[in-house]
Amino acid sequence: MDIGKALVVGTGLIGTSVALALRERGVAVYLADVDAHAVRVAGELGAGLRWSGQGVDLAVIAVPPHAVAARLAELQRRGAARAYTDVASVKAGPVADARRLGCDLVSYVPGHPLAGREVSGPAAGRADLFAGRPWALCPGPEAGADALDLARELVSLCGAEAVTVDAGAHDSAVALVSHAPHVVASAVAASLAGGDDTALGLAGQGLRDVTRIAAGDPVLWRSILAGNTLPVAGVLERVAADLTAAAAALRSGDLDTVADLLGRGVRGHGRIPGARGRVLSG
C-alpha cells in the first residue's frame, strides 16, 4: 500500500466520507478545515486526527471548486504531500486556476467522485459513500506516474471505479449527466410552489424521484454551476426546447410530437448503465 498517511482538507460531506473510507482501510488520516468545529465533528466520528503539518503521501482537497487551486498552491508551498488530488464537481476551472497560480502539475491529479447526498456537513459522512460509484480522474499531460498511482489507489481504497477522462470532456459529461439534470429537477420542484395541498397529496414515487436532488444545498450547487456555465446552459437549452415544443404540441393536439419525445426518452434512458425497472408512481 502506497498511501500510508493521507491529509483531507475540507471536512464536509465528501472529505469526511473519504477520510472514513481511508480509516477503514487502515490509512493514517489527518484532517484540516477552516472551520475548526467541522474538524472536531469529523474527528469524533473517527475520520482522523487534526492536522498539524505532518507530511503525508496524498492530500485530498475537498473544498468548493473555486477554492481548490488556492488550497493546492498553499499545500504545495508547504510540501505537505507527495501527491495531491481534489474532489470538486468541475475540473477545467480548478485546473486552469492551478496553472495560473503556478502549481506543480506533476504531483496533482484532479478528481471527482460521482457520489454525494443531499445532506451536507461532516456528520453526514459515510465510509461507503463511494462504493461502486464512478470516480473521474483527469490527469493533465504533466501528471507524474507516482501521483497517478496514488490517486488510483485512493479511488480503489474508497471502493469506487476510476474513470480517466480529459478535464474538459469531464465537465461536458457532468453537465449532461449531473449538473443540468439538477437544474431541471429544481425547476420541476419549483413548479410545485403553485400547487394546493390536495394536489401535493397525490404525489407519488415518480415525483419524489424526479425532484429528489432538488433538495441539495443551493450554495454548493451555485458554486458547482458557476464552474460549468456553458456546458450546462447548452444542455438546459436543448431540454427547454423539447419542453416548449411538447407544450405547444399538447395545446394543438399534436400528440405525435409528444409521442416522439416520449420515445426518445425511453431510448435515452436505456443508455444509462445499470438503469433498471423499479416501482414508480403513475
Added chain:
Amino acid sequence: MDIGKALVVGTGLIGTSVALALRERGVAVYLADVDAHAVRVAGELGAGLRWSGQGVDLAVIAVPPHAVAARLAELQRRGAARAYTDVASVKAGPVADARRLGCDLVSYVPGHPLAGREVSGPAAGRADLFAGRPWALCPGPEAGADALDLARELVSLCGAEAVTVDAGAHDSAVALVSHAPHVVASAVAASLAGGDDTALGLAGQGLRDVTRIAAGDPVLWRSILAGNTLPVAGVLERVAADLTAAAAALRSGDLDTVADLLGRGVRGHGRIPGARGRVLSG
C-alpha cells in the same frame, strides 16, 4: 364486507394488481380483457377466473383513458355490477365521455390509484402495488352512496388511502405532480442520446432517479397526456421558462438568477409529503 365478488376489466399491470390485492382479501375476482392471453396470464398468477357474465358487486375498469366510457356503457347495459369504477390517470375526459354516452352516473365513481411501475402487462402485477399510496376518487354530483361505499372499500382492500377530489381538480393536480414531471423526465432522458459512453459512464443515482419514469410505456403515456393536454401544457411552459431563463443566466454569468431557481426548488421539494433525504449522485 360489501365487495364479495368483483370484476376486473383490463388485465394489464393495474388491473391485475387490483385483482391480486382483492384475491388476497378473499374477494371472488373475475377477469376480462380483449386480449385473451392477458387474462390467461393474470389467471395463472392467481388474479381470478375468466369472466363469463357473472353478476358482481363492483366492476373495476382498468383500460386506457379513452376506452373507459365505452366499456362502462357496455357493462352497464349488461347490468354486470352494482357499482363501477375505473383506474384511468385522467378523469374529466372519461367522465364527459360517460355523460355523452348516457351512462348511469349514480353507480359510477371514477377513480385513480397513484401507483404504477415502468413495466407493464399482467406479469408485472403485484398485490401490494397500492399499499400506502393515494387513490383519488372523483364522484360526480349524481353518485350514489352505495357506489361510493363500494369504491371506498376497494381502495381500503388494496391498502391505499382514498382522496376525494373533483375530476377537473384531479386532472390539474396530476398534471402538476405526475404528467408534466413525466414529460420533463423524458426530455432529460432524451438529452442523453447525444452523450458519449464515457459521459454516460459518469451517471450517478441522481440521473437515474430524475429519468426513471421516462422508461414508462410511451403508448400508455401518449394516451394519458392526450386526456390532459392543457393542464400539462401549462406546467411544461412554466418549467421550460425557468430552464430557458437559467440557461441565459448561466451564459451571462448571472448566478443570482440560477441560485433563485435552486432556492425555489428546495422550497417546492419541501412541499411534497414524505419527501426525505436519501443518497444521491453528486
